[in-house]
Amino acid sequence: MPAPSGTRARRRDAVQNRERILDHAEPLLEAEGLEVGFHRIAQELGVGVGTVYRHFPDRDALFLGLYERYLERIDELGEQLLTHPEGMPRVVAFVDGTIAFSVHRPVARRVSARVRQAHPEAVTVGRWADEVAAAVRAAQDAGELRGDATATDVAVLAGMVADLATVDEAQRSLLLPRMRAFVLDALRPTGSERPPLPTGPLSVSDITAMAHQQGRV
Structure with missing residues (x-):
């Protein structure tokens, strides 16, 4: 009924x-x-x-609710990967999607860490790992990505840049595009042409402010 x-x-x-x-x-x-x-x-x-x-x-239930939202967003990003041509465009889309996720949801990593402690059974790993690995292999086959790189290398590098999403916007607008360019350069085969860096470097005062903001000093 x-x-x-x-x-x-x-x-x-x-x-x-x-x-x-x-x-x-x-x-x-x-x-x-x-x-x-x-x-x-x-x-x-x-x-x-x-x-x-x-x-x-309780608070852990709230974190779990947010984590489930993050998984939905990651699934959306994974689906978007498949709209890009195979190979390096898909690798770049993965890097950009990882960075964008952290920019728009900077608290996600801290929430996810708490969920891992309180609800380890809810943690899913590598939903889109096979797609990223396939993109890396296709880029290598096309000579667009260094042959000794792996999908986990790409994920770690993208995550390192994504961690910078928590800095102040003024520094982030300079730092993220520049670090993204360095990551993509590191993934290209030796001897590949490297485009100019998209932004100027941060000043010493910028770095000092960023270090204080992140509690490094």
Whole structure:
């Protein structure tokens, strides 16, 4: 028997409320830290704290909800990879997608680390590993990518650049395009032509500010 229309409406409202909580929680976690309280999230959302607890009984459940969102976004990026020509264009798309993901969701790595601790069974690894590996092999076969590089090398290099997404925007606008260019140069075969770097280098004051921001000094 179909559910009454009122029941369906309540379920739809519950799903919408859950998504709204996640929408408001993510930027708060980024701005104020992973220990931000549910009262703060409820205040930002304009609801009672009981509404937040009804959907997420504890902070780990909230992190898991965000992590599931991240997996959906990664799946979307993986599907987008397949729209690019095989070989180096697909490798470049993977690098760019990894960087863009971190720029738009800078708290994702910290949330994912907490999920790995609290819900290791929920962690999935390498959903798109086979596609990236195939892109690397095709680029190597075409002579566009150095023969001794692996898909995991590409993933690590892309992740290293993506980690810079947390720096201030003024520095990031210079740093990310430049470091991306260095990564792509490192992946090209020896003797390949290297295009000019897209931006100028950071100044010493820029590097000092970035180091302080990331807690390195």
